[in-house]
Each structure stands twice: as structure tokens, then as C-alpha cells.
Amino acid sequence: MRIRFWGVRGTIPTPGPDTIRVGGNTSCVEIFTPDKQLIILDAGSGIRQLGKALQREFEGRIVGNILISHTHWDHIQGFPFFGPVFGRTNRFVLIGQKRVGKRLEEIMAGQFIEPYLPYAYKSLPADLIVKEVKDGETIIIGDHTVVKMADLNHPGGCLGFRIEHNGTVFTYCSDVSHYDDGFDQNVLKLAQGADLLVHDAHFGTLEERRKFADWGHSTWIEAAQVAIEAGVKTLALFHYSPDLTDNEVESILVKTRQVFPRTILAREGLEIHLPLGDKLPD
Numbered sequence: 001m002r003i004r005f006w007g008v009r010g011t012i013p014t015p016g017p018d019t020i021r022v023g024g025n026t027s028c029v030e031i032f033t034p035d036k037q038l039i040i041l042d043a044g045s046g047i048r049q050l051g052k053a054l055q056r057e058f059e060g061r062i063v064g065n066i067l068i069s070h071t072h073w074d075h076i077q078g079f080p081f082f083g084p085v086f087g088r089t090n091r092f093v094l095i096g097q098k099r100v101g102k103r104l105e106e107i108m109a110g111q112f113i114e115p116y117l118p119y120a121y122k123s124l125p126a127d128l129i130v131k132e133v134k135d136g137e138t139i140i141i142g143d144h145t146v147v148k149m150a151d152l153n154h155p156g157g158c159l160g161f162r163i164e165h166n167g168t169v170f171t172y173c174s175d176v177s178h179y180d181d182g183f184d185q186n187v188l189k190l191a192q193g194a195d196l197l198v199h200d201a202h203f204g205t206l207e208e209r210r211k212f213a214d215w216g217h218s219t220w221i222e223a224a225q226v227a228i229e230a231g232v233k234t235l236a237l238f239h240y241s242p243d244l245t246d247n248e249v250e251s252i253l254v255k256t257r258q259v260f261p262r263t264i265l266a267r268e269g270l271e272i273h274l275p276l277g278d279k280l281p282d
């Protein structure tokens with residue numbers, strides 16, 4: 001299972017000299033299974049560069065699944081700029097939940113209206129199929145990839161995903177806040193024994209986390225504690241606050257490794273193959 005990170009930032013894209021090493025694009029992670037199933041997790045601004053890569057790498061038709069954890073803007077804002085949706089022969093299944101009584105397709109299409117953009121969702125040439133899912137649902141992608149999902153504690157909800165292929169497990173919990181008296185049990189269930197857990201590490205400090213408790217995010221220490229509790233093999237910190245610089249994120253990695261040594265930073269451009277060997281990727 002190949003994983004590539006295209007966007008790792010939370011809230012809003014943060015280009016600039018202080019975010020070059022970790023990256024400034026918002027959430028987008030690509031999975032390519034050994035039986036050639038393309039699964040994209042979230043459509044933040046990172047999906048634009050992924051689109052260019054897919055257009056280079058795929059000869060002819062691009063077919064894939066886009067799992068939308070939730071429709072906060074940092075998880076869908078790149079979708080109108082995902083090049084493959086302009087290819088007539090391409091086909092994507094958008095998978096996610098209804099929010100505030102609105103259908104997923106309506107929410108996605110709501111980004112493509114005047115005066116925000118001069119072209120409409122309905123005018124996109126690719127085949128777009130929308131599949132709405134529910135908390136606790138399991139879906140199969142291709143013949144061998146099982147995707148389990150569960151709603152996480154985040155304002156308005158956020159789906160976490162557990163993706164299993166031939167015994168390899170990848171878990172994605174991008175936006176979640178744990179409780180004062182314990183962990184979000186759905187995170188523990190999805191992450192149980194995972195080869196790689198991608199976990200919200202938005203806040204740099206516990207003080208910030210307490211101050212902005214209603215934002216629905218975690219700190220690195222909670223990510224590390226979850227990794228221990230769920231018995232994951234490797235943890236990737238993810239969804240960094242737009243205020244965190246490269247130096248700050250890198251010092252967070254040092255601190256996290258003191259709690260959970262097999263921790264890596266999700267950073268833009270990182271490519272890893274699961275299951276990982278003993279050596280951690282840089």
C-alpha cells in the first residue's frame with residue numbers, strides 16, 4: 001500500500017518561508033493499493049498537485065474514490081481545482097456524509113457558484129458519482145480493500161477511516177478532539193493495531209488545546225497516547241495549526257518521540273509504503 005501526503009495543514013493553506021519543509025497545503029492524502037485502487041482522503045488544497053501527478057502518471061483514464069472526512073472548508077476547498085475532474089473519460093466516486101441536512105453533492109457543488117467561481121459543478125466533464133455513507137458503515141473498494149468508518153468528536157462531526165488491504169491497516173483521523181475523561185472510543189477502534197495512524201496534532205501546546213477546546217482538535221501528546229492505547233505500529237502527526245512554523249513542528253516531533261518513539265511527521269511530498277520496516281521514513 002503506497003501512501004503519499006499532498007496536504008498536511010489544518011484550517012487554511014499557509015505558504016511561505018516558515019512552512020516549506022512541512023508544507024502549507026490543506027488535507028489531502030493519497031493511497032494506492034497493490035491491486036491499483038486509487039483512494040484519496042480529503043480534497044483540501046493539496047489535491048491540486050495530486051491531480052497534476054495523476055495526469056502525468058496515468059495513461060488515459062483516471063478512476064478513483066475520494067473519501068471526504070467532513071466538509072469543513074480545509075477538506076474540500078481544493079476540489080474545484082483538481083485537474084482530473086476536467087477530463088471527460090475520468091471517473092470518481094465521492095464518499096462522505098450528509099451535513100446539517102444537506103446532501104453531500106449539494107455541499108460540494110455549493111463551492112462552484114457565482115460569484116465565487118465562474119464554472120458549475122454540473123458542468124464538470126468527468127463522471128462524478130456521490131455515495132453517502134453513515135457512521136459505522138463498511139464499504140469495499142475494488143475486490144480486496146475494506147474501508148471502515150466512524151464519526152469522531154468534532155464540531156458537526158468528522159468521519160475517521162480504517163483502510164485494510166491484505167492485513168495492512170492504515171487509519172486516518174484528521175480532525176478530532178478527545179474528552180477530558182478519556183479518548184474518543186471510535187478513534188481507538190479504527191486505530192487498533194494499525195500499521196500507520198494519521199492523527200490530528202493541530203495544537204502545539206495543551207494550553208492552546210484547552211483555550212480553544214470547542215475547535216475540536218488534538219495536541220501531539222494526545223496523538224501519542226492514542227497510538228500507545230490502540231497499539232499502533234507507527235504514528236504520523238497531521239493537520240498542523242496554520243500558526244506552527246517548520247521549526248515548531250519539528251520540535252513537536254522530538255517531544256512526541258519521547259512518548260511514542262515510532263512517530264513521523266506527515267509532510268507534503270512524503271511517500272511511504274506500508275507495512276513499514278524497522279527504519280522510519282525521514
Ligand SMILES: [Zn+2]
Pocket residue numbers: 010011072074075174175239
Ligand atoms: Zn480540518
Ligand SMILES: [Zn+2]
Pocket residue numbers: 070072154158175
Ligand atoms: Zn474540521
